[in-house]
Amino acid sequence: TRYITTSIIQTSSLRHAKGLAAHDPLTGLPNIRELDSELCRALKTAARARRDMALMFVDVDHLKRVNSRFGHAAGSEALRRTGRALNEAVSGVGSVYRFGGDEFVVIQKSATEESAMALANHLRSHVAANTAGRMRAGGMLPTITVSVGISTLGALREDERGPRRNKRERLMTTADRALFRAKSEGRNRVVLATEEDDCF
DSSP states (O other): OOOOOHHHHHTSGGGSOTTSOSBOTTTOSBOHHHHHHHHHHHHHHHHHHTOOOEEEEEEETTHHHHHHHHOHHHHHHHHHHHHHHHHHHHTTTOEEEEEETTEEEEEESSOOHHHHHHHHHHHHHHHHHSSOEEOTTSSEEOOOOEEEEEEEGGGSOSSOOSSOOOHHHHHHHHHHHHHHHHHHTTSSOEEEOOGGGSOO
C-alpha cells in the first residue's frame, strides 16, 4: 500500500477530480471526488456541533497475493466484495468511499475513540465473514481481511508549530500513519492514531 504524506495529499486528485464521475465503476461506491466533498461537510458540521468525528483508511490485506494466485478477476472480485461488506457494516453510522487501489475510506460523522474502534473492528470482522466463496467466473475466493487506521479530530494536536495545516489533510495523514502501523504489525488489525501521528 501507498504511504500517504501531507505533500502527496496536497497534490492528490482529491483536489483535481472535478471532472470525474461520482462513483467508482468497480465497486459502485462513491469515489474520491465525493469523499473530498463529504469530508469538508463533515468537518464543518463537527465544528458547529462541537463534536468529534473519525476517518478511517481501510486496506485490503495481501491483494497482490490474491491476484498472483487466483488471477486479476479474483482481485477485482475481492475489491467488490470488500466494498459491499464495508457498505453493509457502516450502514446508519458512517459512509464508505473507494479511495483507489486496495484502499477504502470510511467517515464516521459522530464518533468517540471508543465508538470508532468498535466500528473499525466491526468492519474488519464483517469483511472477513462475507468475502469468501464461489466466484461467477469460476473458482473460490479466499477469506479477505483488512487493516484499518483510524484518526479522530480529538487526536489532532491543539498547539501546532509552524504553518497551519488544514484538518482534512491532517485527518488523512494521521489515519494513514495508523494504517501503516496496522500493516507493519501483522495486518488484519485496527490501529488508532495518536497526537504523535499529527506532525510534519
